[in-house]
Amino acid sequence: MHTLRIFLAVWMLSLINPALALTLKPQRVAPGVYALVGEVDGRTYDNEGMNATTGFVVTTAGVVVIDSGSSYRVGKQIHDAIRHVTQQPVKYVINTGGQDHRWLGNSYFVTLGVPIIGHEKMRADAEERGVMQIQSLQGELKEKLDGTRVVLPTQTFATRHRLRLGTTDFELIFTAPAHTPGDILVWLPQTRTVFSGDIVFADRLLGVWPFSNVAGWIASFDALAALKPEHIVPGHGGVCDLAQARRETRDYLALLRDHMKRAIDAGEDLQTALATLDQSAYSNLANFDLLSGGNASRAYLEAEAAAF
Numbered sequence: 001m002h003t004l005r006i007f008l009a010v011w012m013l014s015l016i017n018p019a020l021a022l023t024l025k026p027q028r029v030a031p032g033v034y035a036l037v038g039e040v041d042g043r044t045y046d047n048e049g050m051n052a053t054t055g056f057v058v059t060t061a062g063v064v065v066i067d068s069g070s071s072y073r074v075g076k077q078i079h080d081a082i083r084h085v086t087q088q089p090v091k092y093v094i095n096t097g098g099q100d101h102r103w104l105g106n107s108y109f110v111t112l113g114v115p116i117i118g119h120e121k122m123r124a125d126a127e128e129r130g131v132m133q134i135q136s137l138q139g140e141l142k143e144k145l146d147g148t149r150v151v152l153p154t155q156t157f158a159t160r161h162r163l164r165l166g167t168t169d170f171e172l173i174f175t176a177p178a179h180t181p182g183d184i185l186v187w188l189p190q191t192r193t194v195f196s197g198d199i200v201f202a203d204r205l206l207g208v209w210p211f212s213n214v215a216g217w218i219a220s221f222d223a224l225a226a227l228k229p230e231h232i233v234p235g236h237g238g239v240c241d242l243a244q245a246r247r248e249t250r251d252y253l254a255l256l257r258d259h260m261k262r263a264i265d266a267g268e269d270l271q272t273a274l275a276t277l278d279q280s281a282y283s284n285l286a287n288f289d290l291l292s293g294g295n296a297s298r299a300y301l302e303a304e305a306a307a308f
């Protein structure tokens with residue numbers, strides 16, 4: 001009887017909190033610096049579109065959220081995760097790029113009345129694609145998308161933006177359009193930690209999309225490398241070091257760029273350029289089968305456009 005009661009209690013609890021639901025567990029990266037590491041595969045109802053890595057920084061004067069998540073609900077869950085670490089209030093939200101999971105949670109954080117900071121190109125990108133991003137999440141997320149709307153950054157900048165909260169320094173650095181047009185780095189010099197947003201993908205293959213720029217992405221990565229970070233909180237995948245980030249992001253982008261430039265210089269058409277590209281060194285990364293073909297085509301088109 002006792003066992004049955006426990007079974008029933010666990011079963012009822014599972015109705016309220018299904019085992020497959022999104023869990024955001026803060027992972028300590030450095031003093032005061034936390035990552036929220038999401039899944040590396042696609043956007044699903046269970047992961048609430050949060051197939052990305054974000055985080056937050058606890059200072060002596062409040063919390064800075066770095067990327068607000070894929071929906072109103074996820075934004076609220078990020079705040080709940082923060083409350084497991086500190087009772088300090090959220091003082092700023094930073095959006096590191098224009099992809100859905102970087103900023104749609106602004107619709108929650110705006111209810112706290114905090115400033116939201118992003119690059120001016122990120123703001124324009126979000127304004128242009130926001131409604132479409134919400135519509136394309138609708139099919140998977142259904143009612144979990146309730147409350148999500150386009151809420152743009154309230155503060156923008158063009159190249160660099162410095163921020164000091166309590167005794168913690170933040171440098172927001174824009175180099176060039178990368179995975180999305182307004183991708184930035186958030187550099188914490190005191191702990192030598194960088195939140196890279198979608199400038200670094202770890203553990204999974206990155207995606208080159210029509211709004212991406214391979215050459216600018218490599219330049220943005222090089223700006224990150226020049227910081228000599230000790231800890232990288234990537235846009236996707238687990239917290240990593242520079243060697244892993246270089247291997248799984250820069251080296252792959254350089255392979256695409258160099259191969260396609262050579263192909264264009266040799267007058268090869270798209271078909272030939274695709275057929276002679278060997279991406280197998282990256283086939284161990286998640287999403288390889290899904291993304292490698294499209295990445296190659298888009299890199300060719302970019303190289304072709306650059307040649308004229």
Ligand SMILES: [Zn+2]
Nearest residue numbers: 052099198235
């Ligand atoms: Zn992303």
